[in-house]
Amino acid sequence: MSGQSNYIPTSAVGKWFHERLPIYALLKETAIDFPTPKNLNYWWTFGGILTFMLLSQIITGIILVMHYTPQVDLAFAAKEHIVRDVNYGWLIQKLHEVGSSMFFMAVYIHMFRGMYFGSYKAPREVLWMIGVLIYLVMMATAFMGYVLPWGQMSFWGAKVITNLFSAIPLVGESVTTWLWGGYSVDNPTLNRFFSLHYLLPFVLAGIVGLHIWALHVPGNNNPTGINHKVGQDTVPFHPYYTAKDGYALALFMLFFAFWVFYRPDFLGHAINYEKANALVTPLHIVPEWYYLPFYAILRAIPSKLGGVIAMFSSILVLFVLPWLDTSRVRSGNYRPLFKGFFWVFVVVCGVLCFLGSKPAEGTYVIWARICTAYYFAHFFIILPLIGLLENPKPVPSSISEAVLAKRSNLKLAPAE
Amino acid sequence: MSTVTHDDKHDVEDAGKRDFLYIATGAVGAVGAALVAWPLINQMNPDASVKALATVEVDLAPIVEGQAVILKWRGNPVIIRHRTKAEIELAKAVKMEELVDSVARNANVKDGDAATDENRVVGGKQQFLVMMGVCTHLGCVPQGNLGDYGVVEGSAKTGGWFCPCHGSHYDTAGRIRKGPAPENLHVPKYQYLTDTKIRIG
Numbered sequence: 001m002s003g004q005s006n007y008i009p010t011s012a013v014g015k016w017f018h019e020r021l022p023i024y025a026l027l028k029e030t031a032i033d034f035p036t037p038k039n040l041n042y043w044w045t046f047g048g049i050l051t052f053m054l055l056s057q058i059i060t061g062i063i064l065v066m067h068y069t070p071q072v073d074l075a076f077a078a079k080e081h082i083v084r085d086v087n088y089g090w091l092i093q094k095l096h097e098v099g100s101s102m103f104f105m106a107v108y109i110h111m112f113r114g115m116y117f118g119s120y121k122a123p124r125e126v127l128w129m130i131g132v133l134i135y136l137v138m139m140a141t142a143f144m145g146y147v148l149p150w151g152q153m154s155f156w157g158a159k160v161i162t163n164l165f166s167a168i169p170l171v172g173e174s175v176t177t178w179l180w181g182g183y184s185v186d187n188p189t190l191n192r193f194f195s196l197h198y199l200l201p202f203v204l205a206g207i208v209g210l211h212i213w214a215l216h217v218p219g220n221n222n223p224t225g226i227n228h229k230v231g232q233d234t235v236p237f238h239p240y241y242t243a244k245d246g247y248a249l250a251l252f253m254l255f256f257a258f259w260v261f262y263r264p265d266f267l268g269h270a271i272n273y274e275k276a277n278a279l280v281t282p283l284h285i286v287p288e289w290y291y292l293p294f295y296a297i298l299r300a301i302p303s304k305l306g307g308v309i310a311m312f313s314s315i316l317v318l319f320v321l322p323w324l325d326t327s328r329v330r331s332g333n334y335r336p337l338f339k340g341f342f343w344v345f346v347v348v349c350g351v352l353c354f355l356g357s358k359p360a361e362g363t364y365v366i367w368a369r370i371c372t373a374y375y376f377a378h379f380f381i382i383l384p385l386i387g388l389l390e391n392p393k394p395v396p397s398s399i400s401e402a403v404l405a406k407r408s409n410l411k412l413a414p415a416e
Numbered sequence: 417m418s419t420v421t422h423d424d425k426h427d428v429e430d431a432g433k434r435d436f437l438y439i440a441t442g443a444v445g446a447v448g449a450a451l452v453a454w455p456l457i458n459q460m461n462p463d464a465s466v467k468a469l470a471t472v473e474v475d476l477a478p479i480v481e482g483q484a485v486i487l488k489w490r491g492n493p494v495i496i497r498h499r500t501k502a503e504i505e506l507a508k509a510v511k512m513e514e515l516v517d518s519v520a521r522n523a524n525v526k527d528g529d530a531a532t533d534e535n536r537v538v539g540g541k542q543q544f545l546v547m548m549g550v551c552t553h554l555g556c557v558p559q560g561n562l563g564d565y566g567v568v569e570g571s572a573k574t575g576g577w578f579c580p581c582h583g584s585h586y587d588t589a590g591r592i593r594k595g596p597a598p599e600n601l602h603v604p605k606y607q608y609l610t611d612t613k614i615r616i617g
Contacts, residue, residue, distance in 0.1 A: 156556065160581060163554040178457075182466045184491030184555075192460065279486050279493045279549070281556040283580050299582055304553055304598045360583050 006033070030216055035234035036241050037222035039403050043117075044220070045248030046110040048241075052249055053103040054208065058201050060096040061145075068148070070194035072187045075150035076275040094264045100142050101267045102256045104290035107135060115321075116342055118330030119221040125322040127214040132318045134207050139291070139315075141200040144193040146288060147185075151272030156285045158185045158193070164298075167308040184278060224402045225331030226395055233399035284359060292356030293349050297375065299360040300368035310372065317379050324379050326387030329395060337390035345378045466490075471617035473609065476544055482574060484560050486549055489616050493549030493557050494604060495577075499588065502567045503575035504542050507533040507589035515600075516592045522603035531600055536589045539608050546606055546614065547590045553597035556581035565593045577601070 007025040009015040018025060067086050069078045082089040111131070114120055120128035147158045162179050166172040181188030219228065228234055235241075259267065267289060271282045287295050297314050301307035317324075332339050352371045358364045396402035472489050474496065479485055484497040499507075512518050512530055519528055520535035529535050537545060549557045558577035565587035566576025575588035584595030591600040606616040 156581075160554040160556065166555075177462060178460050180462075181460055182462050182491055184550075186466075186491045188460075188463070188466065278491060279488060279557065281559075281580060285556070285581050299596075302596055304596050307596060 030212075032236065032238040034216065034237040035219065035228075035230045036237045037220050037228045037233055037399055038235045038240070039222050039224065039233075039399050040220060040241070040244070041223055042244075042248055043109065043113040044222075045245045046106050046113065048245035049106045049249055049252050050103070050110060051208065052252075053099060053106055054201065054204060057096060057099050057103060058205070060092050060099060061198070061201065063092050064096055065198065070148065070191050072150065072190055072276070075148060075190060079149040091260070094260050098256070098259045098264060098267060100145065101259070101288070101290065102252075103138070104142070106252070107138065108290070111135070111318075112346060114221075115345075116332040117221055117223060118225050118325070118327075118332065120322045121325065121330050122322070123218045124214075124221060127211065127218075128322055129319055130207060130211045130214055132315075134204060134211060135318075136315065137200055137204050137207065141197060141204065142288070142290070144197040144200070147190065147193045148197065149272060150190065150276045152274045152276055152280075152282050153269045153272040153285065155185060155276035155278070156281055157287055158189065160285065161287075162189075164308050164311070167305045169305070186278075221330065222399060223331060223333060224396055224399055225329065225334070226397075226399065226402075228399050286357050289353065289357070292354075293352035293375075294356070296352040296356035296368045297372045299356075300365065300372040310376075314372075314375060317376070321379065321383075325383045326385075327390070327392065328387075329392040331395070334393040334395050335386075335390060336393065337386045341378065341382050341386060345375075348374050348378070471615055473613065473615045475613050477612040479544075481543070486557075489604065494616060495545075495547055495549040495558075495560070495590075495601075497545045497560065497575070499543055499545055500567070500574060502569075503588035504533065506567050506575070507536075507587060507591075510587065510589075510591075514593075516594075517599045519600070520603070521600040523605040524603065524607075531589075531591055533589050536591070536600075536603060538603075538606060538614075541608070544614075545590060546616070547601040547603045550602070551579040551581065551584055551597055552592065552599040552601065553579065553582055553584050553595070558584070558586055558601070563594075 007018075007028045009018045009024075014024075064082060067078065067082045067089065069075060079093070082093050084090075086092075114128065114131070143157070143161060147154045162176055162185065165179060166176045168175060177183065179189070180186065181192065219234075222228060269286070286292065294311050294314055298307045298311040301310045327335060327338065329335055332342055348371050352368070352375065355364055355368045355371065360368070396405065469490055472487065472494075474487065476496065476498070479496060479498045481498050482500050484495055486493045486495055488494070510533075512532070515531055518531050520531045522529070522535055522538075524538045525535050533542065534540070536547075551558050556579050558579040560577055561573050561575065563576045563578030563585035565585050566573040567588060577586040577590065578584070579586075579595065579597065582596050584597035585593050586597075586601055587593050589600075590603075592598070604616055606614045609615055
């Protein structure tokens with residue numbers, strides 16, 4: 001969307017600077033004047049919320065590192081020291097820990113929004129794939145961060161997840177030894193996870209830059225899914241969406257604050273307040289809630305390699321989603337059949353999340369298998385088929401028409 | 417280049433020299449990158465101090481029949497169990513075709529030897545089962561006297577292991593019988609120094 005900015009420096013200093021580094025023109029073009037569809041709903045505010053969460057995690061993380069020691073004998077005590085002794089450490093540590101849950105909550109809403117409104121479809125495939133990459137890096141970052149407090153769940157979570165790589169035929173064992181820097185999760189592992197946990201958020205920030213770049217080429221999708229015409233269908237990003245995103249962000253921060261101040265430990269595991277012990281596995285080990293659906297898929301398959309393949313496939317399938325959905329209509333609002341299946345899919349993900357938190361026995365395993373089968377069927381059978389079978393509702397010819405139609409409906413409402 | 421007043425011969429020589437420099441620089445760059453990459457990758461493998469912790473000696477005499485101890489070797493738990501006669505009998509009665517993994521997984525016997533009860537121990541000392549307490553699925557510590565393949569005497573269960581993480585059952589010889597784990601619990605390299613003393617590693 002280059003050429004949207006009409007920035008002409010007025011002052012002599014501004015002109016002098018603009019000729020040497022036109023950074024303000026770039027900012028004005030991408031974050032102020034950027035033409036944005038005027039009908040974006042609140043589901044669209046999670047991009048901004050996610051940017052805030054990344055920033056919040058980086059800031060609180062940098063502060064935590066000022067008081068932390070990545071050494072197996074000291075790490076557990078260091079975390080307690082932060083919470084008990086460091087000024088406002090209790091707040092900063094919890095903002096970071098609860099923040100990771102908020103970050104994932106927001107990213108899941110953001111992803112489901114993209115799925116419902118067909119935001120992955122042409123011409124936004126690369127935008128979507130960069131998003132999936134961001135999600136993968138987020139998962140790796142959060143996993144390594146969870147190891148740093150060196151509690152029982154940190155240790156055994158790290159051991160189980162790194163052991164996933166031992167399922168690789170032939171080289172599996174060498175790969176896990178290499179990842180650990182030893183024959184088990186130990187001090188070298190903690191050290192390298194600390195190093196990478198510090199690095200990856202900055203990598204994330206870089207990929208987020210690419211994500212926004214890829215977004216600014218076609219511009220935002222919108223609830224109607226039809227292409228916008230610059231001018232009649234759009235408003236400048238600032239002040240319209242800075243205000244809307246800001247309002248949503250304020251509400252989200254209230255939600256965030258509720259967890260931090262009133263339920264700081266609800267999303268974690270009590271067993272992680274016990275120091276890591278390489279000789280005792282906790283009776284029931286589970287990952288953080290945001291990994292549970294994938295954990296359920298891993299355990300649903302009664303074979304080591306098969307389970308690992310299914311788990312990774314369940315995430316990697318998102319990369320090819322743009323080509324699995326055969327419908328030419330983007331927005332789920334105009335796809336009656338898809339709309340139903342979309343919500344079934346959301347519920348199945350929720351059920352998988354619940355099953356991942358339960359022990360892998362009895363009916364839980366059976367349900368996990370059914371849901372795993374459905375999860376993959378949604379991508380490989382249902383999406384391709386309903387695109388061909390369903391009769392989409394007529395889409396409006398322009399965003400303005402859709403917006404005006406909605407308004408006249410609202411006006412009629414009291415008369416009914 | 418054609419408008420410059422070089423003679424043709426000079427041009428050709430020059431092009432050859434440029435091609436050579438281009439390819440040579442690229443080759444040096446590629447080989448150099450590969451050479452530098454190796455130390456950067458290999459530094460993550462176990463270092464000298466980790467490898468130095470390679471052996472541990474254990475006195476088996478204090479372990480009474482029916483008792484198991486867990487000790488740490490190279491960061492991992494090693495389970496040593498003094499098995500009862502019933503546990504040994506149960507393990508011996510199992511036919512090879514009933515096993516999920518019919519390979520001994522014992523570092524002290526030949527690769528690929530059958531997972532008979534004899535091949536799960538060292539020196540014919542059937543009573544002492546020494547093996548890694550590392551589930552071959554995803555590395556949790558299996559818990560003793562649990563699972564579907566122990567010796568059942570009334571309400572008590574002896575021998576057999578169960579991994580709480582993902583539900584793998586091991587029998588009284590530490591062999592995988594049910595669940596997602598692909599292999600029998602590994603037996604580390606160890607030798608008898610005396611009749612009741614072993615060195616692991």
